[in-house]
Amino acid sequence: MSILEVKKLTLRFGGLTAVSNLSFAVEENSIMSLIGPNGAGKTSAFNCLTGFYKGSEGEILFKGQSIFKQKPHKITKQGMARTFQNLRLFKDMTVLENVMSGMHSRTSAGVFGAILRMPSQIHEEQKIRQVSEECLEFVGILDKKDRLARNLAYGDQRRVEWARALATQPQLLLLDEPAAGLNQDEKEQLVSLIRRIRDDLGITVLLIEHDMGLVMKVSEKIVVIDYGQKIAEGTATEVKNNPKVIEAYLGKEDEE
Amino acid sequence: MGNSVGLIDRLKENLGGKKTRGAALAVLFAVVAILPLFANNYIEEVMTNTFFYIVLALGLNIVIGYAGLVDLGYAAFFAVGAYTTGIFMKMGVDFWFTIPISIVFCIIAGIIIGGPTLRLRSDYLAIVTLGFGEITRIVARNLKITGGASGLVGIERPTIFGHKLYQITDFYYTFFVLVILAIIIAMRLHNSRLGRAWQYIREDEDAAEAMGIDPVKTKLYAYMIGAAFGGVAGAFFAVKMTAISPETFAFTQSAMILLAVILGGMGKIPGAILGAVFLVFFPEIFREIGQMRMLVFGILLVIIMVFRPQGLWPQRKS
Numbered sequence: 258m259s260i261l262e263v264k265k266l267t268l269r270f271g272g273l274t275a276v277s278n279l280s281f282a283v284e285e286n287s288i289m290s291l292i293g294p295n296g297a298g299k300t301s302a303f304n305c306l307t308g309f310y311k312g313s314e315g316e317i318l319f320k321g322q323s324i325f326k327q328k329p330h331k332i333t334k335q336g337m338a339r340t341f342q343n344l345r346l347f348k349d350m351t352v353l354e355n356v357m358s359g360m361h362s363r364t365s366a367g368v369f370g371a372i373l374r375m376p377s378q379i380h381e382e383q384k385i386r387q388v389s390e391e392c393l394e395f396v397g398i399l400d401k402k403d404r405l406a407r408n409l410a411y412g413d414q415r416r417v418e419w420a421r422a423l424a425t426q427p428q429l430l431l432l433d434e435p436a437a438g439l440n441q442d443e444k445e446q447l448v449s450l451i452r453r454i455r456d457d458l459g460i461t462v463l464l465i466e467h468d469m470g471l472v473m474k475v476s477e478k479i480v481v482i483d484y485g486q487k488i489a490e491g492t493a494t495e496v497k498n499n500p501k502v503i504e505a506y507l508g509k510e511d512e513e
Numbered sequence: 514m515g516n517s518v519g520l521i522d523r524l525k526e527n528l529g530g531k532k533t534r535g536a537a538l539a540v541l542f543a544v545v546a547i548l549p550l551f552a553n554n555y556i557e558e559v560m561t562n563t564f565f566y567i568v569l570a571l572g573l574n575i576v577i578g579y580a581g582l583v584d585l586g587y588a589a590f591f592a593v594g595a596y597t598t599g600i601f602m603k604m605g606v607d608f609w610f611t612i613p614i615s616i617v618f619c620i621i622a623g624i625i626i627g628g629p630t631l632r633l634r635s636d637y638l639a640i641v642t643l644g645f646g647e648i649t650r651i652v653a654r655n656l657k658i659t660g661g662a663s664g665l666v667g668i669e670r671p672t673i674f675g676h677k678l679y680q681i682t683d684f685y686y687t688f689f690v691l692v693i694l695a696i697i698i699a700m701r702l703h704n705s706r707l708g709r710a711w712q713y714i715r716e717d718e719d720a721a722e723a724m725g726i727d728p729v730k731t732k733l734y735a736y737m738i739g740a741a742f743g744g745v746a747g748a749f750f751a752v753k754m755t756a757i758s759p760e761t762f763a764f765t766q767s768a769m770i771l772l773a774v775i776l777g778g779m780g781k782i783p784g785a786i787l788g789a790v791f792l793v794f795f796p797e798i799f800r801e802i803g804q805m806r807m808l809v810f811g812i813l814l815v816i817i818m819v820f821r822p823q824g825l826w827p828q829r830k831s
Contacts, residue, residue: 309723328722328727329719329722330722330724330726333723333724338723341720345719345720346720347720347721348716350712350713350716357709358710359724361710363725366705368702371702372702374701385706425724
């Protein structure tokens, strides 16, 4: 069954069509990648899925329900989490506080709960802490939980982003270029982390990535887009040998 | 200048330990609690005024410091609170019952100003709130029920357990209790799910929204709670002064409270308190030099902002 279905999605900025008639589906419990050359419209498509851009036409179904043109926080609440291409941490807060933000949509304490410190609120705070620490442990930086996010090494800041997204307890995780800026070693760890997210936590993963080695290694299905349109779809080997894909990445061979 | 900044830093370090901090707070609390036994009316009056500004600064700190929203018309909320209490007491309602009414009216005012404007960027928000502050004052000036330009006079003094509050010492303790309540509420809000949501939004609104936080609703809460603080302070202000007029709530009043928050260090409770203390004490200490003191005050503020833009007691960075 597909957890996410994108049907004829089109996004226009004035006269420019960033995404055009894009359709694809993400199977539940799979790892899928969306790739394409620079400026192909990957991030635009991604932003439509997560509600940051409002698509012009089309339909997006998440767990069978339409999330087209919904607000980002509502989409997150329904179980879709995302990370950002360029890190968007809460820099002047601790690592743990950063991850605790993910639990916001899963909890409910309000003004009076906070002021009166009611037992239910205290219990909820403990729960938020506990889940956040579990997420930090999962990505391997629990020992750094009390550091300020801005003082962490780049690779660790990435991990905070993943932990924060996991703390929203999603069914579908969208990773926007998770390997950007990571070294070879960290990329290896990322591959195993993505697999663990799917295998141990049962979360479906959709990633946008530039690093072909990583995409080929980890994804079960790949959708290739160029100029906002889908040009190929299939397994790593199928996509690799598709002439259209080769053309998009390497340019057309001169015919003489 | 450098010296005094260094002194505060050292003071902060020494207060860093939990034990010394607790002890210092206990001593401070005791001194403030028994001060009226030794002090004259003048000192009590100044202290009461300080308490009053502390409550307002803590309220505005929620809007500006926690949630990172600009508000140049905070005096409007304080005016709504004062007038609500004044008007209802004139109608014969007991003072203590007018407090919840004031809070409700202030929250409504907070929604009216916040609802349509919170989608705006900060510089536009500044202008809209500035306008809102002026509108409130001008409305109070022109309505019959608010007493027009001369305002409301002869507001009754409140009674608590059969004791009528009318001496300065009575109000000293009343406002002292208010300050303590305000500090507790501000602290608890800061360390709560809602308090963190404000900080997430202040740090990065998009990221906060991606984490499932509704930015409009969360910001509106900041406005509503900030307004409620202003409302309570206004209600007590009305019965302490027994007379209120529109000019009490002019822009300079909003600017003063804003200054206390920024001067002290946005987002920190001790900062807001320190800012309010400084703001009330300074003109009193230099009363002798007359009008010159506002000049000196202005120059000093500029110097502080140049050398310590993060405020006297800014957020801790580790």
